[in-house]
Amino acid sequence: xxxxxxxxxxxxxxxxxxxxxxxxxxxxxxxxxxxxxxxxxxxxxxxxxxxxxxxxxxxxxxxxxxxxxxxxxxxxxxxxxxxxxxxxxxxxxxxxxxxxxxxxxxxxxxxxxxxx
Amino acid sequence: xxxxxxxxxxxxxxxxxxxxxxxxxxxxxxxxxxxxxxxxxxxxxxxxxxxxxxxxxxxxxxxxxxxxxxxxxxxxxxxxxxxxxxxxxxxxxxxxxxxxxxxxxxxxxxxxxx
Numbered sequence: 635x636x637x638x639x640x641x642x643x644x645x646x647x648x649x650x651x652x653x654x655x656x657x658x659x660x661x662x663x664x665x666x667x668x669x670x671x672x673x674x675x676x677x678x679x680x681x682x683x684x685x686x687x688x689x690x691x692x693x694x695x696x697x698x699x700x701x702x703x704x705x706x707x708x709x710x711x712x713x714x715x716x717x718x719x720x721x722x723x724x725x726x727x728x729x730x731x732x733x734x735x736x737x738x739x740x741x742x743x744x745x746x747x748x749x750x
Numbered sequence: 751x752x753x754x755x756x757x758x759x760x761x762x763x764x765x766x767x768x769x770x771x772x773x774x775x776x777x778x779x780x781x782x783x784x785x786x787x788x789x790x791x792x793x794x795x796x797x798x799x800x801x802x803x804x805x806x807x808x809x810x811x812x813x814x815x816x817x818x819x820x821x822x823x824x825x826x827x828x829x830x831x832x833x834x835x836x837x838x839x840x841x842x843x844x845x846x847x848x849x850x851x852x853x854x855x856x857x858x859x860x861x862x863x864x
Contacts, residue, residue: 638793652786666852667851674759676840677794692851713850724793733782739852741793 637661640725640742646750647712647719655745657725663730666708667739670694680723683700683708684731712747712748720748752843754855755849761853762861763831771826773815773841783824784852786813787837794840804810811835835863836862 638659647653661665669677679692684703691727698718702708708727712719727741753776765767775781782801786794798809800852805817815826824841842852 638847643791674856676754676756676856677852678854679851682851738796738799739794741795743789743793746791748791 635715636666637699638727638740638742640723643743643745645745645747647747648750650714652707652713653709653719653747655712655723655725655747656749657708657710659708659725659727659740661727661729661730661738661740663711663727664680664706666702667726667728668692668698668700668710671724671744672720677724682696682731720744731741752845752853753771754841754843755851756839756841756855756858758858760859760861762863764863765833766830767859769828769831769835770827771839771841771860773824773826773855774822774845775841776822777845779845780819783815783817783842784842785809785813785824785826786840786842786854787811788840788857789837797826797839814833821862829859831862831864833862836860837859 641656667682668680671677678694681700683689723745725735726739728739755774784799785797788794797813798807800807800817807815813828838857840857841855844852
């Protein structure tokens with residue numbers, strides 16, 4: 635089945651530790667996105683990538699890093715600089731990265747990150 | 751910059767009753783508008799979207815939404831709610847000059863009473 639796979643579903647981070655969230659898509663989409671979801675605040679964009687080997691900061695990029703070495707993969711690293719990392723993280727992809735009537739975001743099922 | 755407000759954090763309706771979820775946006779030009787639904791612990795699924803044309807948009811699962819430019823609103827409606835509609839609903843706005851970067855509202859959690 636085509637889709638977006640996020641792993642793990644649950645992740646725990648110790649103080650001062652970096653952790654990496656995985657996002658893989660087999661939809662052959664050019665664009666990929668990372669969102670952070672906190673209760674009552676909707677989704678906020680962390681990073682996005684519209685093409686391999688290129689990515690841009692979103693609204694809340696501080697304390698996070700990404701890479702886009704392959705079209706199908708867009709891992710997110712939550713670094714120790716992110717002081718409040720507990721949240722639900724959603725990865726998404728879209729065909730071209732440009733809004734149009736035929737374009738939409740496909741979402742993964744998310745990773746819940748908690749601090750120990 | 752665009753913004754989205756969903757005034758109702760929680761809504762409870764009885765099964766079979768009608769539903770309206772409110773969404774107000776702020777954007778200087780004609781926006782692209784979306785409604786998404788999220789089940790607990792899951793990703794978001796697109797219900798419907800408005801780009802242009804007919805201001806009444808039909809979506810999946812019997813939902814519809816109406817774009818009202820004069821009120822800067824894009825309210826989601828369903829004539830008869832089913833227990834399986836219990837979920838969180840997000841309104842989002844996109845701009846033609848902002849790629850696929852959507853701005854999301856804070857969400858409305860819908861509970862359905864038997």
